[in-house]
Amino acid sequence: MVCTANDLHGWKDFPKGLRILLLERDSTSASEIRAKLEAMDYHVSTFYDENEALSEISNRLEVFHVAIVEVSTSSRQCGFKFLENAKDLPTIMTSDNQCLSTMMKCIALGAVEFLCKPLSEDKLRNIWQHVVHKAFNAGASALSESLKPVKESVESIVQLQTDNGRHDSRISIDLENISRSSDNDREQSAGSDKYPAPSTPQLKQGARLLDDGDCQEHTNCSNEKESGEHEGESKSVETSSENLNEGTQPQKPERGLIKQEEDFGANGSNGESKVSPNPHDRRPLSSTDGNVTSSNKAVVLSDTCENKATRKKLKVEWTTELHKKFVQAVEQLGVDQAIPSRVLELMKVEGLTRHNVASHLQKYRLHKRQMMPREADQRWQNHRDSVRLKRPIMAYPPHHYNHGLPPPPVYPMWGQTGSQTTNPQFWGPPGYTWWRPTESWHWNPFPGVHVDAWGCPVLPATQAPYLSYTQHMAGFHINGKSPDYRYSMPPSSFEHYPADEVVDKVVKEAISKPWLPLPLGLKPPSTDSVLAELSRQGISPMPHCSKGSKPR
DNA sequence: GTTGGAATAT
């Protein structure tokens, strides 16, 4: 009956099957004890000789979980030798002699308990506790092979209990249920104080993490304020078909969306969770979606409470789909009017907070601006309040581009970071891509003004390729040249606004406020062209302004 | 007190 670790792994009906080494000189007594133990489905190996027993365990002929050793009253030496040499084995000493010194000696020598004879069933029933105690309190290195399976099985049991019923799942309770007779402990003399042992620190730690209410509270806390803001509207509005189905659980939509990231590391408190839209809606959008889907490991909350408990905060994972909704909302509002609360409103994503949106919006704008030269950004900022543009309309060449500064480097597309939640089109609307003006690009956005003067191509094709996708979408690509739609999403998916009107606005703005930097896509007219235009309108040029450079 | 947004923290 050699017991291997595998046999014991997944020890479902622990402590049944516990293997007990019984060292008892008196065969009658041994039989009685054995019978009682076996009635509890313990496996008993009886030894009448101390050395035999020691030999057995030293040779590892059989794996024992606990030993019950009789201290002979006649021979003082009997039993102690075993006790001293079987440190790894939880050893219960027993004797019909209740001499205090003997009991103390046993305990001092490492016995886990001293039981007075006769050994009743009650006394024997719970001896498994010592096994558990040892299994959990022995250092990993000191843990004997025979106890490892015990530990694992107990952990398994505890885990099962905690998964099924979280609120009352303290390990001590569970183990009490197993024993069903913890009151017997009081009968035990010397070692009764050990019985709290099974509630080991490790287990308590785990058990404490099981407070579901706390988890829930936390979830609510982080969102309650914001959720309240738009609860009324979000609960009744259904999201687009592909999108979030939080509506199915209006109360705590995020519960099913929490992505757990455990961290039981050294500090043991870095676990973080992520709130994300329904994982199902994270379907590929483009060829770059490998990244996205690979990140799609959001756990459909299986109530592993340790996770909840260890998490510190909820993190919104801006998946492609979520970002898409975000962008849609922003586009709908217009960049300059896209404020967190409105975006949140339009997104109709339950669980999402204004803070979440604000943070994302911040990043969104940041990314957007990073694509533009600084001056252009300023320009854009200045225009934000005055021009009702749905987005920065003009591509912004560097303000000093005409002064000979080198063109900025090719700006990577937002989100092109290889991040799991981003892809090349993450920040830009679908269809957005580099735009490389061509030589044939001509633009005459302002009637009455020569194209040469106002509407020169931003840059030669070999230079700066930054015209906003807006222009792109607006059909500013000239001569029927199609923009390089790197992505399959049709531009109309997100972009529909009157391009000409917008262009006019921008140009008028630029003209009416000449002190401001020109918007992207515009460059100052050359002196010659200005003079020519003046001349064409019958205005005589000033004498001293007859010359000028002609950047082109 | 709420909000938006930048700054800062994690």
Place this chain on the structure above:
DNA sequence: AATATTCCAA
């Protein structure tokens, strides 16, 4: 780098 949190002005 991404997201959350904090701070502050409106």
